[in-house]
Amino acid sequence: MDQATTAMARLIKALAKLPGIGEKTAARLAFHVVRAPEEYAKDLANALLEVKARMRLCSVCCNLAESDPCPNCSDTHRKDEMICVVEEPRDLLAMERAREYRGRYHVLHGALSPIDGIGPEDIKVKELLARLGGDRVKEVILATNPTVTGEATALYLSKLIKPLGVKVTRIAHGVPVGGSLEFVDEVTLGKAIENRREL
Numbered sequence: 001m002d003q004a005t006t007a008m009a010r011l012i013k014a015l016a017k018l019p020g021i022g023e024k025t026a027a028r029l030a031f032h033v034v035r036a037p038e039e040y041a042k043d044l045a046n047a048l049l050e051v052k053a054r055m056r057l058c059s060v061c062c063n064l065a066e067s068d069p070c071p072n073c074s075d076t077h078r079k080d081e082m083i084c085v086v087e088e089p090r091d092l093l094a095m096e097r098a099r100e101y102r103g104r105y106h107v108l109h110g111a112l113s114p115i116d117g118i119g120p121e122d123i124k125v126k127e128l129l130a131r132l133g134g135d136r137v138k139e140v141i142l143a144t145n146p147t148v149t150g151e152a153t154a155l156y157l158s159k160l161i162k163p164l165g166v167k168v169t170r171i172a173h174g175v176p177v178g179g180s181l182e183f184v185d186e187v188t189l190g191k192a193i194e195n196r197r198e199l
């Protein structure tokens with residue numbers, strides 16, 4: 001049998017496509033699965049298929065969730081007057097871990113990056129603007145990452161949103177420049193949102 005088409009080679013190749021997983025780690029994970037009880041492999045395979053079948057975009061905030069509207073959007077204890085804008089669903093999770101914020105969210109699914117050909121129409125900007133009609137939303141907190149693309153996105157959004165009469169704030173520094181929200185500890189992230197500044 002051709003080495004590259006064995007089940008093991010296929011598994012390693014598939015695992016190596018995951019972000020942050022190189023060939024070596026992929027091989028280590030594949031051998032782990034082979035040695036584990038059959039039940040584990042079945043659970044893993046089912047979890048992968050189920051997550052694909054069940055996760056969808058929330059039609060309000062564009063977060064990925066099993067329900068539409070997602071749990072954040074349907075939570076009646078959250079404040080409607082604030083929307084915290086993040087780049088990715090994992091950034092939303094990081095904000096939630098900080099337990100500082102009790103408003104609504106909006107997930108952009110990326111950041112503006114002209115160099116990579118990513119413009120406003122490629123991320124969920126239009127969906128965000130649609131939520132700002134009427135006067136329910138009083139503040140938009142820009143919690144895009146402190147990277148070149150995250151800052152450019154924050155600047156772009158603030159220019160679009162301010163003329164609508166909505167207060168625009170940016171999370172404070174303390175989130176390391178060039179870093180991603182998801183790797184920031186809860187205390188720092190809590191402070192970053194508490195000390196946000198108006199743009």
Ligand SMILES: [Zn+2]
Pocket residue numbers: 058059060061062063069070071072073074
């Ligand atoms: Zn939602």
